[in-house]
Amino acid sequence: MRQWLRIAFPRNYLDRRKRAGFLFVLPALLFFGSVFILPLAQSIMYSFYKIAPGGASEFVGLRLYEKVLTDSTFWTAVQNTVQLLLFSVPTTVVCALAVALGLNRIANLKWRNLWASMYFLPFATSLVAAALIWQWIYEPVYGFMNYALSFVGIPPQKWLQSLFQVRPAIAVVSVWVRIGFDTMIFLAALQSIPEEYYEAARIDGANAFQKLWYVTLPLLNAQIIMVCILELIFNFKIFDQVYATTQGGPASASQTVIMLLYDTAFKFFRFGDASVMAVFVFVTLMTITLLQWRIFRKPVEY
Amino acid sequence: MANGTASGSTEIEAIVPPRGRAARTVLTSGQVRFRWLITLGIACGAIVVFFPFFWMAITSLKTAPEIQRVPLHIAPDHWLNLANYVEVFKRENFLRYLLNSALVASIAAVSSVVVSSLAGFGFAKYHFPGRDVFFLAIVGILMVPFQSVVVPLYVWMNRLGLLDTYAGIVAPDLVSVFGVFLMRQSIEMIPNDYIDAARMDGSSELRIFFEVILPSVKPAIATLLIIKFMWSWNEFFWPMVVISSPQMKVVTMGLMSFTNMYFIEYNLLTAAAVISILPILVIFVTLQRWVVQAVVMSGLKG
Numbered sequence: 137m138r139q140w141l142r143i144a145f146p147r148n149y150l151d152r153r154k155r156a157g158f159l160f161v162l163p164a165l166l167f168f169g170s171v172f173i174l175p176l177a178q179s180i181m182y183s184f185y186k187i188a189p190g191g192a193s194e195f196v197g198l199r200l201y202e203k204v205l206t207d208s209t210f211w212t213a214v215q216n217t218v219q220l221l222l223f224s225v226p227t228t229v230v231c232a233l234a235v236a237l238g239l240n241r242i243a244n245l246k247w248r249n250l251w252a253s254m255y256f257l258p259f260a261t262s263l264v265a266a267a268l269i270w271q272w273i274y275e276p277v278y279g280f281m282n283y284a285l286s287f288v289g290i291p292p293q294k295w296l297q298s299l300f301q302v303r304p305a306i307a308v309v310s311v312w313v314r315i316g317f318d319t320m321i322f323l324a325a326l327q328s329i330p331e332e333y334y335e336a337a338r339i340d341g342a343n344a345f346q347k348l349w350y351v352t353l354p355l356l357n358a359q360i361i362m363v364c365i366l367e368l369i370f371n372f373k374i375f376d377q378v379y380a381t382t383q384g385g386p387a388s389a390s391q392t393v394i395m396l397l398y399d400t401a402f403k404f405f406r407f408g409d410a411s412v413m414a415v416f417v418f419v420t421l422m423t424i425t426l427l428q429w430r431i432f433r434k435p436v437e438y
Numbered sequence: 439m440a441n442g443t444a445s446g447s448t449e450i451e452a453i454v455p456p457r458g459r460a461a462r463t464v465l466t467s468g469q470v471r472f473r474w475l476i477t478l479g480i481a482c483g484a485i486v487v488f489f490p491f492f493w494m495a496i497t498s499l500k501t502a503p504e505i506q507r508v509p510l511h512i513a514p515d516h517w518l519n520l521a522n523y524v525e526v527f528k529r530e531n532f533l534r535y536l537l538n539s540a541l542v543a544s545i546a547a548v549s550s551v552v553v554s555s556l557a558g559f560g561f562a563k564y565h566f567p568g569r570d571v572f573f574l575a576i577v578g579i580l581m582v583p584f585q586s587v588v589v590p591l592y593v594w595m596n597r598l599g600l601l602d603t604y605a606g607i608v609a610p611d612l613v614s615v616f617g618v619f620l621m622r623q624s625i626e627m628i629p630n631d632y633i634d635a636a637r638m639d640g641s642s643e644l645r646i647f648f649e650v651i652l653p654s655v656k657p658a659i660a661t662l663l664i665i666k667f668m669w670s671w672n673e674f675f676w677p678m679v680v681i682s683s684p685q686m687k688v689v690t691m692g693l694m695s696f697t698n699m700y701f702i703e704y705n706l707l708t709a710a711a712v713i714s715i716l717p718i719l720v721i722f723v724t725l726q727r728w729v730v731q732a733v734v735m736s737g738l739k740g
Binding site: 139140143153154155156158159160161163164165167168171172173174175176178179182231235238239241242247251253255256257258260263264265268269270271272273275277278280283312315316317320321324344369373375376379380394397398401402407410411414415417418421422425426 | 472476477480487491493506507508509556559561565566567569572575580582585586589590591593609612618643668671672678689690693702704708711718719722726729730733734
């Protein structure tokens, strides 16, 4: 407290310097306070109130939680989101790792950069544009996907219009957009591994596979975990790709949690229900992030 | 002692030639084939990843009857058919959408740089009470998904009369945690001696910020400008929430006006997609070095 008083009423040069430092930080603090901290508290508060469109609100305790968490629509959305995750997260991470390992082996820097930027390009496009391009590729009658598959004798598929193919089909869009991002992180990590480790492995007579398994992968452990968590968070919040293409269809087969939150809040204006979902998303993602921190605190063993 | 280690290392070198040119000459034919295989795999993957862009560009040059040809014909009849692009601007106020996006993304990028570098300076170079707690709190905001605060933010925008305005679109985008983090990391690298020297000369703290700090973190500023512009340009969820009138739409929403449930003119849609992606792609390809740097840094972003 005394420290703060001295900053408010500086007595000497050092106090004034501290005050300057605080003032530099202040705009950012105000921004994050009013755009994240306060609304988060309000979200939690809204989840306990029934808000009528006229503005009157009534405290209803946990009744909204009971309503949303026993609603099968909500759990269908959670299930769809998790299924999407299970398709896209492992695929993205494994592909990105393979690409990074491959790129790292290309000795010619010019070629390496060219290939790398091609993998990186989708990252620059908006998710909406990406999803719409893929929707055209998936088009059942005139699309390229069915055309390409016809050469290997596979009959035309319905893709985004099929109850079973819609989730993998959307997951592919996420993989396409994110693969470059993860590749860059892995590539940067690979290039920071000291050459001596491989030298030592070679002296011990390790072959290429053993070098990968016993040297490279353990050293990339931290990045692999981090990328997995980032992908989990990114894919859990999936909205743009679904909204732009299927809007949750066919028959809710691609309805995701954020889609449902958006519809509940801004189509039906049931802010209380939407806030329960908002709290659910926050708690889930916070748990994932905290788990990540737990894992990171453990020293990586080589 | 020194003599002993020297002879030891030459002994090892005699058995295992150092990496580099010497090592490359002893590659067996199997290893050479392996290298080619990797390059081939990387190239094939890159072509697959690049294909949707190619397909988008090709489709945007075709007429409506052309894209409905069965069997599919890959090349367009006329490579310089730009009618779809003209039609995009005629059908929708697409120029307005582009300008809206450019305006919003520019404001977001500039404000982000200003606020983040101020905060980064405060956090990196001053000791005021609560500094580390504040910084941890800001980093902790990474755990709060934007979708969890969107309902209260909407209510606030409504109360402040900012719905359907530029201020409303840009408000939550003005600063990002990543920016504060990036600027703190970069400013920390500046030697304290520079700052102290400026103080000796009688500079005020604010003048130090403008004359010492900002010029020495130009690369970080460039990185933040580019990545933030890109993120804002590609933003979809929040604009969908705040914008309701056609003339306020941003470009991602503009793309959506070329789709509907029943009939999509993909030749127009792909032309619109090309237009929406092109500005970002140009920035991205010319300034890729900085974007990659940002991505590697943002590995720490959630």
